[in-house]
Amino acid sequence: MIRGMGLYTAAAVTPADDVRNWEAPGDGHPEPKLREFKEQCLATPGSFIWLGLFEPTRAELEMVTDVFDLPRLQVEDAANTAQRAKFEIDEDGHGLALLKMLDYVDSTSDVITGQLAVFVGPWYAITVRFGQIGDLRGIRERLADSPELREYGSVAVLYAVIDLAVDGYLVVSDEVSTDVENLETEVFTSDRTATTTNSIYLLKRENVEIRRAVGPLVIWAHDAVGERITWVPDGLKAYFRDIGDHLLRVSDTVESTDGLLMTMLMASTSLQDLQQNRDMRKISAWVAIAAVPTAIAAIYGMNFDYMPELHSPWGYPAVLTLMGTACVFLFRAFKRSGWL
Secondary structure: OOEEEEEEEOOOEEEOOOHHHHOOOOOOOOOHHHHHHHHHHHOOOOEEEEEEEEEEOHHHHHHHHHHHHHOOOHHHHHHOOOOOOOOOOEOOOOEEEEEEEEEOOOOOOEEEEEEEEEEEEEOOOEEEEOOOOOHHHHHHHHHOOOOHHHHOOHHHHHHHHHHHHHHHHHHHHHHHHHHHHHHHHHHHHOOOOOOOHHHHHHHHHHHHHHHHHHHHHHHHHHHOOOOOOOOOOHHEEEEHHHHHHHHHHHHHHHHHHHHHHHHHHHHHHHHHHHHHHHHHHHHHHHOOOOOOOHHHHHHHOOOOOOOOOOOOOOOHHHHHHHHHHHHHHHHHHHHHHHOO
């Protein structure tokens, strides 16, 4: 589905008219209109087209591939939602940037993932989005309000998209870090529950989602920070350096969070084992205390005629006193040893 298209120059932005209805019944096939817009762009020096696609069908991708002459292998990668994040951009700044978009759900503490691919060419920028994350309307407004940014051509779209994605990574990683701090407090309190370990495991899986998005981009982030990316215009190098710095910050946060969660998981398991040992010692101690009167009562319950003090008037109180004394002695012994 075509979500938006426009002709961008340093002087102005010319949006295509009602592109969402191009594929509606009765409106005809959109390919002639795309080719017409392409010819208009090529006839306007210094201009570029930005075409936005949302969850396109195979036929729509084939059409865009033919009109814009996109590399088919890169198109297949952009259509594959299981593809890992990557940059395949040549020295001229043309190619594919595939990013994972992240969002955090406060109600469930879940990290949800989408995908946004950006094709960058000398006269076009094509974005292909899968999932509800990564709405680009804010970027369109940003470019429309910034003639200075439009001067850099289609690379400006790539920069704005990467900036949007990395800002999302920062927000999500900070939210997960807050969850880790709250969970850490819960692990080392006396009111922890049996679900604490499960919560740690689930949070570790959410952290993995961030790692999958950020991990493949770390090498590129180092190049951006060191200003070793040749295709970045001089005016945008500081902005790309800032993006690279944010990516490395998120990467460091993900690694430290993963290590902390693993430590918390081990600590939670150890504390559970310790609590179970304490419970077993208490149970064993009470069983030992109860065993004394049980054993004495069992002996005297065997109905033999000749037993100590069986017919004595003070025999019954003596046996009860013996039971009580033994139980008190065992209770104090277990209390001193910490079993009770």
